[in-house]
Amino acid sequence: MIDIQRLVKKFDDFTALGPLGFTFDQERILTVIGPSGCGKSTLLRLLSGLEAPTQGRIRLDGETISGPNPLISVAFQEPRLMPWLTVAQNVELAVWDRPDAERKEAVQAALVKVSLTQFADALPKQLSGGMAQRVGLARALVGSPRLLLLDEPFSALDPLTRVRMQDHLLEIVGDDGPNVLLITHDIDEAIVLSDRIIVLDGPPAQIRRDLVVDLPKPRKRSSREFQEIKELLLADLLPERIGALEEAA
C-alpha cells in the first residue's frame, strides 16, 4: 500500500504541493491528471525520492520513503537513455547491484516484455522514439519494482505509437505487475488506462476530484461511459468552459 500523508513541498516561499494525502493499493493503474504547472511532476519527484518533502511523509508498505528506493522506479517523459551504453547496458543500469547471473536474466526478461531482444546491442542513436521509450520502460521494469512511476511517458510520441504503447502498458502491468502511478495531461489516456483518476488543482497541488473508473478493459473510446467521464474531467480541468457550453446551448 502506498500511503501519502499531509504531504507538503515548498521551494523557498513557493508552495508547489499540498497539503495532500491519499492511499492506493488495489488499483493497478492510478492516474494523476491536472493542468501543466499544477504540481503533478513535483508529486512524482517526491514519490521517486528525487526530492524530499517539506512536511508529511510517503510510506510504501509501512516503510517511510527517504530517497531513491529499489522498490520504486521511474520512466520519464523522455527516454533518458545513456547514449554511450547499448540498450541492454542501459537496462542493466537499474539492477547494477544484483549478482551477475541474476542481472543478465532480469535484463533479458525485461527486453522480452518490451519486445526489444533483437536490439539488445543497439545504441540509443539507432532507435526510433517509440523504441527508445520502450527501453526506458524496460529499465523501469527490470528491477521488478513494487511501484512504477510514469511521468507523461507517451506524450512525445506520435498518436499511433502512443496508442500502441498504452495497450502495451496494460499488457505489461497485467495482474501481477507493479502498481502504476501515471502522470499525464492526456484525458483520453487517463480514461483508457486507469482504475482510478485523481484530478489535481494548483499550485499548490491539491486533490480536486478522486474518481474510480470501473469500466472493463480494454475500453472503447467511443462508448457513452467513456465520453461521460471525459466531459466530467474536462469540466474539472477547464472550469471556464462550462459557462461557454451553457451559453451555446
Next chain:
Amino acid sequence: MSELILKLVRPLAAPAWPYALAHRAAAIVRPLIFPALILAVWQGLGSFSLIDPVLLPTPTKVLGALYEMVISGYLNPHLAISFQRVLLGFAAGSAVAIVIGALTGYSTWWRSIIDPTIHAIRTIPGLAWIPMFILWLGIDEGSKVVLIAKASFFPTYLNFMSGIARADRKLIEVGQVYRLRGVRLITKVLLPHSLPFLFVGLRQSMGVAWLVVVAAELMGASSGIGYVLLDGEMTGRAQIVMACMIVFALCGKTTDLIIARIAQRVLSWQDTVEKE
C-alpha cells in the same frame, strides 16, 4: 503532364555520375588552389631574384634543406627528443588536469577552493615562468618538460571540468533513481558524458604542447627541432629555419590526427555528424 515532366527531367538526371565525380574532384582541388598560388608567387620571387634569397629562400630550397636533413639522419635525434619532451609534458599536464578537473567539476565545494587560483595562474604569461623553472629545475630536460606540462594542463582542465560540471541533469537523475552515488555515478554517467569535452581539451593541449616546445628549446637547448631552428638562425640559413617550421607543422598535425582518430573511435556513440 507528369510524362512531360519526366521527359524534361530524364536527360538532366541521366549523366549524373560524371557530374558528381567532377563535383568531388572540384571539392578536393578547390582548397589547394590558394596555397599553390602562394607557392608559385613565392618561387617566382626567388627565381627572378626579386627578393634576396637569404631573406626568403625559395620553396625548392627549403624542401631541399629538409630532404638533406632527413636523408643524412641529422634530423632524427632532434625529432626524437622534441617528441619526447612534448609527449612527456603533454601526458603529465593532461593527467593532472583530468584528476583536478574531475574533482572541481564534480564538487562545487572543491571548485570554489581551487578553481579561482587556477584561473589566476593561467593569466601569467607562459614565457614569464621560464626563468623560475630554470632556477628550480636547471637548464636540462626537467624545466622544459614542466613548462610544456604546465601549458598543456589548462585546455584539458578547463574543458574537462566544464564537461563534468555541465552534465545533463536529466541523466544524473536517472543515476540517482537507480541509486548510483559517488565514484559509481562518476564512472557510469559523468565521465562518459564529459568524454567529448575531454577530447576537445586534449587536442588543444597537444597543440599548445607543440607551441611551447619551441619556446622551451629556444631557451638554451642543445637538441630538439627548436634548437635546429635556432642554429639555422644563428648561422644565417633561413632555409633551415623554414624547414623546421614545416617539421613542427607536420608533427602537430600528426599528433592531432591521432587524438582525433582515437576520439572518433571512443565517441562513436555520439549522435552527431562530425566532419574534419
